[in-house]
Amino acid sequence: MAEITKSYEPGEVERKWYAAWLEKDAFAAKVEPGRESYAIVIPPPNVTGVLTMGHVLNNTLQDILIRRARLEGKSALWIPGTDHAGIATQTVVERELRKEKKTRHDLGRDKFLEKVWAWREEKGGIILEQLRRLGASCDWSRTQFTMDPAYSRAVLSVFVDLYAKGRIYRGKRMVNWCPGSLTALSDEEVDMRPAKGFIYRVRYERVDQPGVFIEVKTTRPETIPGDVAIAVHPDDPRYHGWIGRKVRRPLGPEAEIPIIADAAVDREFGSGALKITPAHDRVDFEIGQRHKLAPIDVLNPDGTLNELAGPVLAGLERFAGRKKAAQILKDSGALVAEEPYENNVGYSERAGVPIEPRLTWQWWLRYPRVDEAKAAVSEGHIRFFPERWTKVYLHWLDHIQDWCISRQLWWGHRIPVWYRAGLDREKLTEADLRDPEKVHVSLDGPADKTGWVQEDDVLDTWASSWIWPLATLGWPNEVAMAKAGFEYFYPTTTLVTGPDIIFFWVARMIMAGLEFARPGEPLANCIPFKNVYFTGIIRDAQGRKMSKSLGNSPDPLDLIAKYGADGLRFGIVSIAPQGQDIRFQEDRIESGKNFCNKLWNACRFRQMSGPMADNSSVMAIYDRLRPADFDGDDHAILDRLLVTTREIDRCFAEFEFSAAVQALYGFFWNDFCDWYVEVSKTKLQSPALRDNCLAIQDLVLRQTLLMLHPFIPFITEELWRQLGYGSEGKFIEDARLSNASQIASYGLKLDEKAVEKVRVFKEFVFAIRQLKASIGLANSRDVEVYFRHQEAKFPVEYNLKDLSLYCGLAKVSKIRGSSEPAPEGAPAAVTPFGPAYLIVAIKADTAAEKVRLTKELETLAKHVASTQARLANESFVSKAPPAVLEGAKKQLADLQAKHAEVARLLAALG
């Protein structure tokens, strides 16, 4: 066995073990009937993406769950993969093309797609390599891409199926049009942002009464050429004589438009009159429909104004057009006023430009299984962590709208619909769509494609990723499903994702699962996952979202280089409480690294302390224990190990990862290193005690490494081997983690009294250390302590040599009996064993001593008084539970005793 080095160097250890894991297929999941399965599908990152801090958190948590499941003896499967990310990827490649002054239309569809695939081959999947650096234990042999042939067939078969069921239809409707990427977007892809601009008060002149005007307020004067009416509320007395009259459109081609009555108009807003522009506003469109008014579309797809806007505006970009329109209105006197105004404007999430409501033909999906999707969560088949997201989820499903699933892109799954050549798609009726002579819908298209033209649009990316848990397990191909272990692994166990895609992805996966997984079976068999853990969003130290444009996101690979993958993992998890956003601070990552070094050195100490014995199994170590020889510290550390194990079990059940990390940190650093390892140092000197002490250390380290392994896999794997817990060809994941009840069942009887004694003993040690520090002698060893031991009350079994060692003293002596006088004028403290006096060479500063003791006395007096007051309160005494009452009485007695002792010490100073 090699000697453990003085400090932990992660780089080489990480490379070595990741290669070893891969070589031995350590992450390959097997179908093992009779054994519990634990499956996670990765939220597939964009194929063009690079690792961000968000990915680090998200994937570390998934890896923790997967590795823990392996240690618990489950067959664990983590499926990795990437998403083709339609708009994002197409935009990236188009940007490259633009450097050559080309557009995708210059290349044509086929050539362009070749280029995207080439890009994907070259740059895609970098992020998966980066996940390996982080230690992710995905089953890489199952890596999938949403545009893989089999996956694509699954996506298209869903379309064909839902079309056949009548859930998919084609319709000309108002959509969110992105003039940047020239495609429709779903409502979920639109961000509402407050925008500062102007609102324009414009007057329209009555045709039959020149000089009489009706005034409207609009933020979009450039759309006035698209106005087809002015609407007022039917009950608005101001306009009773107006309804049915006509006004002149003040901009664009000459036109007289009617004044109509519609209850959708808000009488309180502005003058109570609303201009109706059905082609460019959702509400206007609906009003237009009600009144059978044909829309006038004055915009081109790219957001420039077209000839219907009139010769002056035609060709202008929409915001330039707005300015120009305002100017024209002003010149003609139609503009009454222009006021600064702030309103919410929808922005394309991807392209970052304001969207346009636009009337276009699109494909729509009536969501299946909406009620079941609600029930799956509200009835607890799927549990959300934190639970509060269920409300958000249910609310969205309550108000769900049909999903616009078509995109005017090339990169994606081309919709499997073929039209008979020569058909005018603008005029297709519902009946035409169901006529197989005119429209063909199938996976592979018409047998003879001549005379047929395929739909140009592709599917929304989310219309492929919503079947991720299904298709990654081979669905719908039965051979592939058997091979992937669909029956065994579906439903998957836990999904780890951000709450920002709860609608985009989580809700839709649930509906897809319910519709397709196991038709006819109960909900619980159809859901795609049983738990959903929502992470927080990582923010910078100022609380801002991390983003590329702000440049406030550290590169995780730099952090790995600096602190090690384990340090990064430990650090990020420690600052990620459940359900709260995370404020990133690099010093937390540093303390993750420091923890690894501490762990490393504790194991190093073990190795240096004595010969390694049989560590090959937990029972082998138990056989080395000699419980009869256990002292209080042995009992105490094993007790703490048990308590910590229980706490970690609980944390995993509740998905409280940062609490788990904190519990492990506190146990290992404070209880084990700072106390047990220190007290071990005397035992290790004694041949009679040494082997038992080493066995206890081996037991504690073994359990600790197992509990830590999911969080910090590399270093624990290395130390597992170094300390002989595992042998060549085996990994730590091949071991089984004992939970708290299993440990308890091994038959170790822990002595509660011994544990309590250690607690009291520690209190003594802390009191002496504090006393020394208070006179500036924190580490000086050449001092002595005398204490008057109240043996009747505290029978102490520790020998005086141990006491002096732990307190850092030259010597400790007991004052025998009550007759022996206390050392005069010595600094003194009250300990659980009785008053203790410090004997120092230098003369103590009596005045300072008095101040110190007086302060302590005051504090004690305050606590005594408050406890007395509580006990004097009759309602407390009569109503508080007995345990609380007893506790208070004991507390009072202790405080009073201590108070009396301190008072005596103070009096002795004169």
Place this chain on the structure above:
RNA sequence: GGACCCUUAGCUCAGUUGGUUAGAGCGCUUCCUUGACAUGGAAGAGGUCACUGGUUCGAGUCCAGUAGGGUCCACCA
């Protein structure tokens, strides 16, 4: 406009069903390189738990409201 979350030490945050004197890490102060670790050890200072009421023997914790910050949803032009 609606829903949800947050406000605890200088900073970032824990605090499970109400119950002794409210915790951790970092930072800060003092002391210490003794054979695991200075990526370390010992000790310490630092908090009217945002505010106002209420329930209760007892409130950081439960209830109502107020203020500030944040997120999501929503067709007011």
